Amino acid sequence: MPIVLAPRGDDNRYSQDSFVFDLFAKYGYSVLKKGRCGYEPVRTPDFIVSHNPDDPDDSLFLKRFSSTPSVVHLHYQLEYYRDHDNLALALGCASAAIAPTAFLADKMSRKFPGLEWNVVSNGVRKHLFFASNASERAKFRRQRGIRSNGKLIGFVGRLTKAKGLDILERICRQITHIDATLLIQFPYWHNSADPSERDRSLSLAQSLQQLAPKHIVLYPDRAPRFPERPIRYLDALLMPSLSELQPMVVLEALASGVPVIGTRSTPFYEELVETLIERQACNLVDLPSRFSSGGTSEDHLYDDELKGLSDALLRLIYRAPIPSDNERLSLESGMPRDYVDATMYRAWTEIYERHARNSRSQVTSALN
Numbered sequence: 001m002p003i004v005l006a007p008r009g010d011d012n013r014y015s016q017d018s019f020v021f022d023l024f025a026k027y028g029y030s031v032l033k034k035g036r037c038g039y040e041p042v043r044t045p046d047f048i049v050s051h052n053p054d055d056p057d058d059s060l061f062l063k064r065f066s067s068t069p070s071v072v073h074l075h076y077q078l079e080y081y082r083d084h085d086n087l088a089l090a091l092g093c094a095s096a097a098i099a100p101t102a103f104l105a106d107k108m109s110r111k112f113p114g115l116e117w118n119v120v121s122n123g124v125r126k127h128l129f130f131a132s133n134a135s136e137r138a139k140f141r142r143q144r145g146i147r148s149n150g151k152l153i154g155f156v157g158r159l160t161k162a163k164g165l166d167i168l169e170r171i172c173r174q175i176t177h178i179d180a181t182l183l184i185q186f187p188y189w190h191n192s193a194d195p196s197e198r199d200r201s202l203s204l205a206q207s208l209q210q211l212a213p214k215h216i217v218l219y220p221d222r223a224p225r226f227p228e229r230p231i232r233y234l235d236a237l238l239m240p241s242l243s244e245l246q247p248m249v250v251l252e253a254l255a256s257g258v259p260v261i262g263t264r265s266t267p268f269y270e271e272l273v274e275t276l277i278e279r280q281a282c283n284l285v286d287l288p289s290r291f292s293s294g295g296t297s298e299d300h301l302y303d304d305e306l307k308g309l310s311d312a313l314l315r316l317i318y319r320a321p322i323p324s325d326n327e328r329l330s331l332e333s334g335m336p337r338d339y340v341d342a343t344m345y346r347a348w349t350e351i352y353e354r355h356a357r358n359s360r361s362q363v364t365s366a367l368n
Contacts, residue, residue: 002029002047007055009033015248016051016075027349047356053090054081062093069095069355077245095355100246103267118351122246123344124255131257131328132232140233146217151180151322154234156249159186159204161299164240170310172211178318181215185230188220232256235322241265242299251339254281257328261316263287281331285312
């Protein structure tokens with residue numbers, strides 16, 4: 001039986017947690033959830049998938065069944081993995097690894113040259129993210145009490161320093177000088193294993209709203225996998241992160257025909273420009289050189305840096321035109337199929353099956 005490891009159990013805190021259960025729902029893979037004392041004993045699986053190779057129990061599980069073919073996924077830049085020893089152990093036991101970007105695969109292949117590295121982009125759920133029309137956007141504004149005139153800019157993500165919280169706070173203080181409303185969407189999962197994290201996020205969001213109550217709207221996201229997705233109704237996505245790998249929210253925005261205003265927090269943006277028809281879809285400002293395009297866990301900005309970045313982003317927000325229905329449809333249609341979830345899952349399962357098939361062939365040869 002093929003097994004997908006789920007170290008956080010039913011807690012869909014991160015994108016990779018959703019991927020685990022999608023593999024169960026779409027392809028029938030068994031999901032093994034970690035309990036309080038690690039993973040329960042199981043008979044030898046036919047195949048193993050780990051989306052969290054730095055988790056100590058994932059790496060130990062892969063070590064225990066090191067003769068079983070396995071594929072591990074990387075979802076972060078190397079500097080953001082908590083435990084490099086466990087990550088190295090997992091990669092040392094794996095048959096192959098999958099990274100969502102070419103730059104990360106190149107970087108990791110130099111550190112682990114004996115491992116097969118595959119590049120498969122993360123994919124957008126197209127049934128949730130597609131271009132809106134003017135009447136839909138007007139309805140969304142009415143339902144949320146958002147004024148009908150001016151731009152609607154959105155921040156979507158966790159309220160942490162790595163995601164640009166300090167920049168976001170300064171923009172909130174200045175947003176009244178621009179004819180725009182800022183929607184702040186933050187995780188507020190109903191099934192989170194850590195209620196204190198929900199409360200912290202809500203408290204932070206409310207403190208940001210108080211900086212400009214008439215210009216800031218909050219959207220606690222309780223159901224990230226179900227419609228409606230506010231990003232479809234934005235005029236631009238604000239992405240002030242200090243470090244990213246392949247930000248899913250950027251792909252979701254572009255699939256919805258919404259341009260991006262943000263920081264150059266990952267080399268993936270260069271890969272994106274090479275594939276997108278709309279080269280002006282991402283309007284980015286450079287981070288200080290020490291951030292090395294997101295390849296750092298540093299999350300502190302000096303006062304002059306903070307002012308320079310937030311002012312530059314505010315200028316981009318001010319100058320950004322409101323995209324028309326046709327412009328949104330054009331941007332949506334320019335998104336390559338590589339960034340769609342069906343393509344992603346098909347590529348993943350083809351890699352899984354290839355390694356599982358090779359293992360079965362080796363067993364058969366040995367028996368003969």
